[in-house]
Amino acid sequence: xxxxxxxxxLAITRGERTLFSRLDLTLRAGEAAVLTxxxxxxxxxxxxxxxxxxxxxxxxxxxESETGPIEADTARAEHLHLLxxxxxxxxxxxxWEELRFQTLWTGGTEDNARAAAKRFDLNRLLDLExxxxxxxxxxxxxxxxxxxSPRALWLLDEPMAPLDAGQRAAFGQxxxxxxxxxxxxxxxxxxxxxxxxxxxxxxMEGAGR
Amino acid sequence: MKGFGILLRRELALAWGxxxxxxxxxxxxxxxxxxxxxxxxxxxxxxxxxxxGIAWLALALAALLSLERLFERDYEDGTxxxxxxxxxxxxxxxxxxxxxxxxATGAPLALAxxxxxxxxxxxxxxxxxxxxCALAGGLAFAFLGGLGAALALGSKRxxxxxxxxxxxxxxxxxxxxxxxxxxxxxGLPWTGGLxxxxxxxxxxxxxxxxxxxxxxxxxxD
Numbered sequence: 001x002x003x004x005x006x007x008x009x010l011a012i013t014r015g016e017r018t019l020f021s022r023l024d025l026t027l028r029a030g031e032a033a034v035l036t037x038x039x040x041x042x043x044x045x046x047x048x049x050x051x052x053x054x055x056x057x058x059x060x061x062x063x064e065s066e067t068g069p070i071e072a073d074t075a076r077a078e079h080l081h082l083l084x085x086x087x088x089x090x091x092x093x094x095x096w097e098e099l100r101f102q103t104l105w106t107g108g109t110e111d112n113a114r115a116a117a118k119r120f121d122l123n124r125l126l127d128l129e130x131x132x133x134x135x136x137x138x139x140x141x142x143x144x145x146x147x148x149s150p151r152a153l154w155l156l157d158e159p160m161a162p163l164d165a166g167q168r169a170a171f172g173q174x175x176x177x178x179x180x181x182x183x184x185x186x187x188x189x190x191x192x193x194x195x196x197x198x199x200x201x202x203x204m205e206g207a208g209r
Numbered sequence: 210m211k212g213f214g215i216l217l218r219r220e221l222a223l224a225w226g227x228x229x230x231x232x233x234x235x236x237x238x239x240x241x242x243x244x245x246x247x248x249x250x251x252x253x254x255x256x257x258x259x260x261x262g263i264a265w266l267a268l269a270l271a272a273l274l275s276l277e278r279l280f281e282r283d284y285e286d287g288t289x290x291x292x293x294x295x296x297x298x299x300x301x302x303x304x305x306x307x308x309x310x311x312x313a314t315g316a317p318l319a320l321a322x323x324x325x326x327x328x329x330x331x332x333x334x335x336x337x338x339x340x341x342c343a344l345a346g347g348l349a350f351a352f353l354g355g356l357g358a359a360l361a362l363g364s365k366r367x368x369x370x371x372x373x374x375x376x377x378x379x380x381x382x383x384x385x386x387x388x389x390x391x392x393x394x395x396g397l398p399w400t401g402g403l404x405x406x407x408x409x410x411x412x413x414x415x416x417x418x419x420x421x422x423x424x425x426x427x428x429x430d
Contacts, residue, residue, distance in 0.1 A: 088288045
C-alpha cells in the first residue's frame with residue numbers, strides 16, 4: 001500500500017507560461033492536503049502531474065510504500081485515483097454499468113461497487129441512464145467509484161462543487177474514513193473540506209508571468 | 210490481462226450500442242446496392258465487374274465514418290483520464306478500443322459484403338475470398354483509423370485531419386485486396402495480393418497501438 005508521496009522542486013509550465021515552480025510537498029498516510037490559489041494558478045495541473053497525465057517541467061514526484069519506493073507507473077496503475085472536473089461517465093450507459101466498470105477497472109470488486117452505491121444513496125438511480133441524472137447525482141456516482149476501489153491516494157479536483165449540504169457532510173464522512181484507513185487525499189478546493197486538512201498555496205504571486 | 214477483458218466488453222457494448230452491429234452493416238450495404246445501379250447505369254455485366262471492388266470500397270468508407278470519434282468522446286468527457294490510470298497501459302486500451310470497433314462494425318460489414326456483391330451480380334465463386342479480404346482489411350482499417358483518430362485528438366477540425374492522415378494508410382490495403390479479388394475472378398494469380406493484405410493487417414495491428422498510446426498521452430498532457 002502507498003504510504004508517502006514526495007513532491008520535490010516541482011515546476012509546471014503550460015506553453016511559455018510558468019504556473020508555479022519550486023513546489024515541495026510531502027503527503028503521508030492518513031493525511032489530507034488542500035491546494036488553494038486563484039483560478040488558473042495550476043491546482044488542476046498539479047493534480048494531473050501527480051496522476052502522471054502531465055509532464056512537469058522540472059522536479060520529481062516519487063511514491064513510497066512501507067517496503068520502499070514504488071515505480072511511478074506502478075503507483076499510477078494501482079494506487080491512485082483521480083476525479084477531475086468531468087465525471088468521466090458515458091451518458092448512454094446506466095449508472096450501474098458505469099460504476100461497475102470503473103470499479104473493476106481500478107481493481108475493486110462488484111461487491112465494493114454495491115457497497116459504495118449504497119453508501120452514496122445511489123441504489124434508486126442505478127438502473128437509470130447517466131444522461132437522466134442531475135449534476136449532483138453524477139458527481140455522487142463519480143465519488144462512489146473512489147470509495148469502491150482500493151486505491152490509497154485520492155486526487156480530487158473541486159469534488160464538492162455540485163453537491164448539496166447533506167451530501168457534502170456524507171462525503172466528508174467517507175473522506176474521514178479513507179484517511180483513518182491510511183489513505184491520502186490531495187484536493188483542489190475553493191470551499192474548505194469538512195475534514196482536517198493542511199493547506200498548500202499554489203501559484204506564483206505576481207512573479208514569472 | 211484481466212483489465213483488458215473488462216475494457217473490451219465495455220467498449221464492445223458502447224460500440225454496438227451507438228449505431229454499430231449487424232443492422233448498421235445491412236443498412237449501409239442496402240444503400241450501396243440501391244444507389245450504385247442508379248449512379249453507374251444498369252448494364253448487368255458492368256455492375257458485376259465492379260461489384261467486389263465496390264463492396265470493398267464501401268467497407269473503407271464505413272470505417273472512416275465510424276472511427277473518427279473513437280477517442281474524441283473519451284477525451285472530452287474525462288474517461289480517457291480514468292483509462293490512463295487503469296491496470297493496462299494506454300497501448301492496450303487502444304487495442305481494446307480498435308478491436309471492439311472492428312467486432313461491432315467491421316466484422317458485421319465484412320459478413321454483409323458478399324450479400325451486397327451478390328445482389329450486384331458478382332460471381333458466387335469470389336465470395337469466400339471477398340469475406341476473407343473484408344475481414345482482414347476491416348481489421349487493418351480499424352487500427353489505422355484508430356491511429357488517425359488518436360493523432361487528431363484535441364484538434365479543432367479533427368474529422369478533416371483524420372481523413373487526411375488516414376487516406377495514404379488506407380490506400381495499400383484497398384489496392385492489395387482489390388488486386389486479389391480481381392486476379393481471382395479473372396483466373397490470374399491472386400495469392401500475392403491476399404498475402405500482402407494479411408501482412409499489412411498484421412503490421413498495422415502490431416505497430417499502430419504504439420503510436421496510439423503515445424498520441425493519447427500527448428493529448429492528455
